[in-house]
Amino acid sequence: MNPKIRIVNEEILSDNWYLLKKITYMSEAKDGSWTSQSRESYDRGNGATILLYNRERQTVILTRQFRIPTYVNGNETGMLIEACAGLLDKESPEDSIRREAEEETGYRIANVRKIGEAYMSPGSVTEILHFFVAEYTPAMKVGEGGGVEEEQENIEVLEYPFQRALEMIEEGEIRDAKTIMLLQYAQINRLLESRPRQLQILIAGPYRSGTGDDPNLIRRNMDFMNEIALKVYEAGHLPVLGEWYALPLIEQSGSQRIGDEIFDRIFHPSSVRLLKHCDAVLRIGGPSQGADEMVTTAMAMGKTIYRDLQEIPPCLSNLTVPSGETEL
Structure with a gap:
C-alpha cells in the first residue's frame, strides 16, 4: 500500500445497482504535512x-x-x-x-x-x-x-x-x-492484413525429456527442432529456440554438466525471458514438461499457440512450408 495515503473513512452513498462510496483519506504532501480529502468512488466490478x-x-x-x-x-x-x-x-x-x-x-x-x-x-x-x-x-x-x-x-x-x-x-x-x-x-498492428506479417516464433519441444541425459538422444531432439526451425524460416518467419539462446550462456557461465546449479539457474528462466519478445509458440515433438510449461506461460502472456507446423500461415509468397512429419 502507498505509505503516503491513509484511508480515514468509507461511507456508502448507494448500494442500489452497484456500490457508490464517499472515501475520506489523508495524503502526505512534499513538505511532510498531511491534508484531508474526500472523493466519490463507484465500484461496478471489472x-x-x-x-x-x-x-x-x-x-x-x-x-x-x-x-x-x-x-x-x-x-x-x-x-x-x-x-x-x-x-x-x-x-x-x-x-x-x-x-x-x-x-x-x-x-x-x-x-x-x-x-x-x-x-x-x-x-x-x-x-x-x-x-x-x-x-x-x-x-x-x-x-x-x-x-x-x-x-x-x-x-x-x-x-x-x-x-x-x-x-x-x-x-x-x-x-x-x-x-x-x-x-x-x-x-x-495490422490485424486485418490479408497476408500475415512476419512472426517471431519460439519453438518448444523436448530437449532432455525421455533421454536420460544421453548426449546422442539430446542431439537427436536438437536436430529435430532445428529441422522444424528451418521449415518455419522457409515459411517466411523468424524461428527461435530457447536452446540457441540459453546453452551458450550456460557454457560461458562455467556449467560443468547438464542439470547443475548454473544450468538450472539459466536454462528455463532465459527461455521465459526470450518468450516475452516472441509473437507465438510452436509446440512440437513428444512429452516435455519444460515445453508444456512454456506453452502455459505463453498462454498467460496472450501469445498465439500453434500445435502443428501446418497451422502457421506462410508469410512470403515465394516461400512454402515443406511437407513432413512434425512428431518424434
Whole structure:
C-alpha cells in the first residue's frame, strides 16, 4: 500500500445497482504535512471487451444499444456503437469475454488474445477493463446474439468493413472509448492484413525429456527442432529456440554438466525471458514438461499457440512450408 495515503473513512452513498462510496483519506504532501480529502468512488466490478475481426472479409463485428448516460449528456438518440463487452461476473476475463461474445453477437469464439488492460475512468470509477481480440468466421455463428433477455438487453449486431469503422471514428459515429482503442490497435498492428506479417516464433519441444541425459538422444531432439526451425524460416518467419539462446550462456557461465546449479539457474528462466519478445509458440515433438510449461506461460502472456507446423500461415509468397512429419 502507498505509505503516503491513509484511508480515514468509507461511507456508502448507494448500494442500489452497484456500490457508490464517499472515501475520506489523508495524503502526505512534499513538505511532510498531511491534508484531508474526500472523493466519490463507484465500484461496478471489472470488465472485458473484445474486437471480433475477419481477415478474409476485412470486417469487424460491433454492437449498438441504448446507453442512458450518453442520452443525458448530448447523445440525441442515446444509441451507441460499441465493441462487445461485459462485466466479469466472478469469471476469468477470458471466460467472461467468450460468454459475452456469444450472448451479444451470436459468435462462439474459441481463441481469444489479450492485448492489455486499462482503467477507463480513474477519477471516479474503479473498473479495470481487459482488452481482447479474436478472429471470427461465419462457421462460428451459433445464434443471433442480441444479449440476455432477463437482463433486459436489447443489442443490435453490426458487421462493418474495417476501413468503414475507422472512418466512423473520424466522423463521430463511433464515440465509445474502448471501441476506438480496439479499432486503433487493429489498425496499428495490422490485424486485418490479408497476408500475415512476419512472426517471431519460439519453438518448444523436448530437449532432455525421455533421454536420460544421453548426449546422442539430446542431439537427436536438437536436430529435430532445428529441422522444424528451418521449415518455419522457409515459411517466411523468424524461428527461435530457447536452446540457441540459453546453452551458450550456460557454457560461458562455467556449467560443468547438464542439470547443475548454473544450468538450472539459466536454462528455463532465459527461455521465459526470450518468450516475452516472441509473437507465438510452436509446440512440437513428444512429452516435455519444460515445453508444456512454456506453452502455459505463453498462454498467460496472450501469445498465439500453434500445435502443428501446418497451422502457421506462410508469410512470403515465394516461400512454402515443406511437407513432413512434425512428431518424434
